[in-house]
Amino acid sequence: MTTGGDGSTEIGSPSESMTLKTTSAGPTLPDPTLSDAPYSEIVLFDSPARVLDFLRKWWFLLGLSIVVPLAAAAVSVGSHVNFGSGDQSLIELSARDVWSTHTPYTGLIGRMSWNHPGPLMYWLLSPAALIAKHSSTPVRVLNVLLLSGALIAAAGLAWSLGRRFFSVIVLSTLLALIGLPAQVIRVVWNPWFPIPFLVLLFVLVARVASGRTRDLIGVLIVGSIMVETHAGTALLVVALAILALAFVVIDSISAQSMPERWRSTLAWIGGSALLLWILPIIGVFKGVGGNLEVLVRYFRDAPDGHLGLRRAITIFAAEYQWRPPWLGGPEPILSEPGFRGFAQIAAPAHGAYLIIPFVALTLGYFAARSGAMKLWRRYILATAAILVVGVLSISRADQPFDYTFAWRVVIAPLSILVPAVPIFARIIERNFDGRRVLTTVVAVGVVVSCLVAAVRLFPKMHSGVQENLLTSQVIGSIARAIDLADVSGEKIAFRNGTASFLGDMVAKGAVNEMDRRGVRVVVPNDEYSDMEYEYNARAYGEWRAGPLSSASAVWYLVDAPDQFTEMESMNGSTMIWRLNPYSASAIFELPISKR
Structure with missing residues (x-):
C-alpha cells in the first residue's frame, strides 16, 4: 500500500503489485480506479467493485x-x-x-x-x-x-x-x-x-x-x-x-x-x-x-x-x-x-x-x-x-x-x-x-x-493531406533544378525580387535547399536599406549577409511578367527554374557583372 501523489491511499501503484488490498479509511473519494475489494484473477463485471478492480489494474493503458x-x-x-x-x-x-x-x-x-x-x-x-x-x-x-x-x-x-x-x-x-x-x-x-x-x-x-x-x-x-x-x-x-x-x-x-x-x-x-x-x-x-x-x-x-x-x-x-x-x-x-x-x-x-x-x-x-x-x-x-x-x-x-x-x-x-x-x-x-x-x-x-x-x-x-502542399511542391521543383544545375560548393548570391507573401516563402525555401545541397549562399547587402539588411542578417544568419561581389553569380527570383521579360532579355542570363511553361515565377542566374 502506498500513498498517492494527491495524498490518498492507493493500491497497485506503479511500484507495487496489483494483488494487494486496502480498506478505505473514511468517506473520501477513492481514486477513480480503486476499490476496497481484493483483486480476483477472474474478472466478472457483475458489480461496481469488479469494474473498479479491472480498471485499477489496466488504468495506465x-x-x-x-x-x-x-x-x-x-x-x-x-x-x-x-x-x-x-x-x-x-x-x-x-x-x-x-x-x-x-x-x-x-x-x-x-x-x-x-x-x-x-x-x-x-x-x-x-x-x-x-x-x-x-x-x-x-x-x-x-x-x-x-x-x-x-x-x-x-x-x-x-x-x-x-x-x-x-x-x-x-x-x-x-x-x-x-x-x-x-x-x-x-x-x-x-x-x-x-x-x-x-x-x-x-x-x-x-x-x-x-x-x-x-x-x-x-x-x-x-x-x-x-x-x-x-x-x-x-x-x-x-x-x-x-x-x-x-x-x-x-x-x-x-x-x-x-x-x-x-x-x-x-x-x-x-x-x-x-x-x-x-x-x-x-x-x-x-x-x-x-x-x-x-x-x-x-x-x-x-x-x-x-x-x-x-x-x-x-x-x-x-x-x-x-x-x-x-x-x-x-x-x-x-x-x-x-x-x-x-x-x-x-x-x-x-x-x-x-x-x-x-x-x-x-x-x-x-x-x-x-x-x-x-x-x-x-x-x-x-x-x-x-x-x-x-x-x-x-x-x-x-x-x-x-x-x-x-x-x-x-x-x-x-x-x-x-x-x-x-x-x-x-x-x-x-x-x-x-x-x-x-x-x-x-x-x-x-x-x-x-x-x-x-x-x-x-x-x-494521420491525415493524408500535407500541410503547405503547394509551397512544398514548388520548393521541391526548385530543389530538383538546383540538383540539375550542379552548383554544390559554389558561392552564389540569392536575391528575392518578389513582393508577395508566397514569394517570400518560396525565397526562404530556395535558400534552404541551396544550403542543403552544399551551395554557399550569400544574401547580398548591396542596395538594401539598413532595416532590410538587418532583417536579412537576422533571418538567414549574419554570416550569410555580404556584398554581392563576394559571389560568383547571382540568382534572381521573380514572379511578375515584366520582371520575367527583363531577366530573359539580359545577356548572359540563364533560367535555372520556372514554375511551369506559362508562369512568370522563375529563377534566373546572372553573372555578377550583369546584375
Whole structure:
C-alpha cells in the first residue's frame, strides 16, 4: 500500500503489485480506479467493485489514447516527402548551423524584426537537420517525436501523482489536441513548438508541489525551451516557476528544514541555466543578434499598441462559450486583411464566459479541504496562475493573431478538469452509501471520454493531406533544378525580387535547399536599406549577409511578367527554374557583372 501523489491511499501503484488490498479509511473519494475489494484473477463485471478492480489494474493503458494518435502523426508525416518554406525553412537552415562555426545565438526572427530569445529549438532539431540531405521530412518527423515525447513524458510523470491527476492530464491533453490544429504537432514552427511543453511544465510544477523538489531542474529546462523558442510564453513560464519555488519555500518553512539534496539541486539548476542561456547571453552583445533591448521595447511599447486587458478577456472567454474547439466545436477564427495581405484573427466572445473557469476553480479550491485532497489546492493555484497570466500575456500582444497564443486551448480544459476532481470528491463524500457506484460512473466516464477523443484525433493526426502542399511542391521543383544545375560548393548570391507573401516563402525555401545541397549562399547587402539588411542578417544568419561581389553569380527570383521579360532579355542570363511553361515565377542566374 502506498500513498498517492494527491495524498490518498492507493493500491497497485506503479511500484507495487496489483494483488494487494486496502480498506478505505473514511468517506473520501477513492481514486477513480480503486476499490476496497481484493483483486480476483477472474474478472466478472457483475458489480461496481469488479469494474473498479479491472480498471485499477489496466488504468495506465489510458495513456495509449495519447500515444496512438501521436504515433499516427509521426507515421503520416514520415510517409510524405516534404520541402519546407517560409519560417520552417529558416528553422531548418539554422538547425544545420548549430554544429558549424556560425552557431546561432538567438531564435527565429519575428514579425517585428527581432529574434526570439534563444536557439534551443534549433539544437533539438539539429540531428535530423544534419541527416536531411534531400528533403525536410526527417526534420518534420523529429519535430513530431519531440512534441509527442513531451506529452507522453507529461502523462508518465503524472502517473506518479495518482490516477486522478493522471486522468486529468490525459483527458485535458486529448481535449487540447482536439481543439488545436493538427499543425501544432505535424508542422515545424516556433509558435507551435512550446505548446506541448506547457503540459509537461504544468506536470513538473505539480510534482514540485507534491514535494519532489528535484523536479525544479526539469522546470528550468522545459521552461527555457519554451521561452527561448517563443517569447510569448515567457510570462506563463515565469508564473509557474515562481509558484513552484513558493511551494518549496512554504514546505521548507513548515518542516523547519531544507529539502533533501538541496545543494546538489541548486548546483544542477545553476549549471543547467548557464548551459541553456549562455548563447542568448552572448547574443545580447554580439552583432545583429543582440536583440534583448528590442524585445523589451516591443513588450513595453509595441509600435501599433497593445491589445489591452478587455480585448484579451474576450479572446480567452471564447474558449468557454458553447461549444469550444476542445469539445469539438468550430475554431473561433476570423480572417481579416493584415500582415502581408491576410491574417487569422482570434474571434472574441462575451467576457462574461471567463467567469466559468474562475467559478470552477473557486469551488474546487474550497472543496479540496480534506487531508487527502489538500494537495489539489496547489494544482488549482497553478491552474489559476496560468489562466490569469495567460490573459495578461494576450493583453500585451500587438495583434490578435490566433497562433500567437494558441496555448490557451491547453489551459482551458485544465481549468475545468482540475477543480472538477475535488468537487466530485465532495459530492461523493456526501453520498457515502452510493460512492462505489458514483466512482464507477466517473471512472467509466473518463475511459469512454478518452477513447472517444482518441478515435476523433486519429484521422486528424494521420491525415493524408500535407500541410503547405503547394509551397512544398514548388520548393521541391526548385530543389530538383538546383540538383540539375550542379552548383554544390559554389558561392552564389540569392536575391528575392518578389513582393508577395508566397514569394517570400518560396525565397526562404530556395535558400534552404541551396544550403542543403552544399551551395554557399550569400544574401547580398548591396542596395538594401539598413532595416532590410538587418532583417536579412537576422533571418538567414549574419554570416550569410555580404556584398554581392563576394559571389560568383547571382540568382534572381521573380514572379511578375515584366520582371520575367527583363531577366530573359539580359545577356548572359540563364533560367535555372520556372514554375511551369506559362508562369512568370522563375529563377534566373546572372553573372555578377550583369546584375
